[in-house]
Amino acid sequence: MEVEFYQWLKANVRQSDQVLLGIGDDAAILAVGSDTGMVVTTDTLTDGVDFLVDEASPQAIGHKALGVNLSDLAALAAKPQAAVVSLVLPREGNKALSALELAIGIYEGLLPLAKEFDVAIAGGDTNTWDGPLVISVTAIGKTTTNGPLIRSGARAGDAILVTGKLGGSILGKHLAVQPRCLEALLLNERYDLHAGIDISDGLSLDVSRLAEASGCGVALDLKLVPIAEAAIKRSARSGRDAIDxxxxxGEDFELILAAPPNSAAQILADQPTEVGITQVGHCVAEPGLWQTHNDELKPLKPRGYLH
Amino acid sequence: MEVEFYQWLKANVRQSDQVLLGIGDDAAILAVGSDTGMVVTTDTLTDGVDFLVDEASPQAIGHKALGVNLSDLAALAAKPQAAVVSLVLPREGNKALSALELAIGIYEGLLPLAKEFDVAIAGGDTNTWDGPLVISVTAIGKTTTNGPLIRSGARAGDAILVTGKLGGSILGKHLAVQPRCLEALLLNERYDLHAGIDISDGLSLDVSRLAEASGCGVALDLKLVPIAEAAIKRSARSGRDAIDxxxxxGEDFELILAAPPNSAAQILADQPTEVGITQVGHCVAEPGLWQTHNDELKPLKPRGYLH
Structure with missing residues (x-):
């Protein structure tokens, strides 16, 4: 239903000159009347969907709740500034912890991440109810003088790069999100980049969104996709290929970047970030998602997590 | 548990020079490096606590979700600018409507309010799950050149004013929130005001918070408190006095303002807003909440909705 609702939203939410980039990207950019834009993003996590309150620690849940929002700021190469945190706590807590202990545990998880990325926790809202745990975080950042990185800037011929290794995040990385904020800021400062998005729903689905927003296609070379150890472990149990x-x-929370060939070659040679950067394909004129196969393009079906 | 958690937060969330006003007021103020501050507030509404999804229309729920956030901006005399909206929808909808119909209905309620107050809906997040409906809105505004109105500015001798009439909001006003944004902006522009807060949990509780934040006390003259028709109706059924x-x-979403005596007298004489403004008491040096009784002060127990 998310796709239909999104279409309804696009048709019914009016444009505003206060919003430089609105619904449809990882985050919105607001005009603030200075030389930088203010970037806002919000993500809500719920028990049973994004975590299991009786399995994950509240610290891990808190870390994830802030982390996924910082990953959205990273997708726009925005510098994190502040966040507000809304908690809806089960009145009786979970199996092991009271509501108060859950709340404090969640903050014990998100505060170190906030400190690491210099994010001020500016406020929030705390509620209790008879339902499961819900955490909603809104993060605010600033674009830098190099401007934001948005989904729609890719062009045919651009290289498609990814940070890190992909797949199998359910084995742990989906909770221990490492938002690529510093990497995005550094790459956006030093190199010419055309577009960016973070991987929340899976490489093939998210790169398709970048391509669609940019009005081009993307051809992936499946041999080049960096496969995480966790994907190999998952593969052994699932019977599906690790590349699949x-x-x-999804929930890799790595970055997909589109960069012109010269710039991409420089990034790949420099490897300027701690996390590795890999070229996985390139943009093509023909819309859609493709895989390169013996110098030909074959259609590739985008698959991933649809809300 | 909210009080204990708030104490933990105050002790554990570090200060930041990026946050001019942090946890503890109706909204936070962020430094944006220009002549105005950016004001951020977030409120999450849940089925069964803030509305009943099978009784209220989704339009009314959407209106309330944005309205309570705008009321927080009004408390700081901030000009609304934008909002982001997170929905967590019951997968199967409610008794009458599908998840998609609920989502659209919620927006049909909040979009007209957004238009009325020139609030750009900048983005959001939409999820479905097996739990009840949750709506989390974060609203962003700007302080004006007259500065924000905060809780802590009241001084002994100030008059305590309220907008509108109070009580009985459960009969309808709690959903049909009329945020006092324009009133707050107009009053803050034309008159000298010392402090402000909105009534979300009840006059006696919220005015006590203003007093405590300001390091003074408040004496209410119960004869002067403007009683809503709805409070009289509720009284007939509850057996409690209407003044009670x-x-x-709670959930009046009116403003409580502290103003120096001359300024208050001018406001009361001018009545510059469509909604009536009434003096209900004054600030005193002795901390706590009091009622004036034959020129003496008697303690008054703050009561209201504690989360």
């Missing part, structure tokens, strides 16, 4: 997990598992 | 409802019902 890397393409579609 | 006006003092403690």
């Amino acid at each position: 997990h890397a393409l579609s598992d | 409802h006006a003092l403690s019902d």
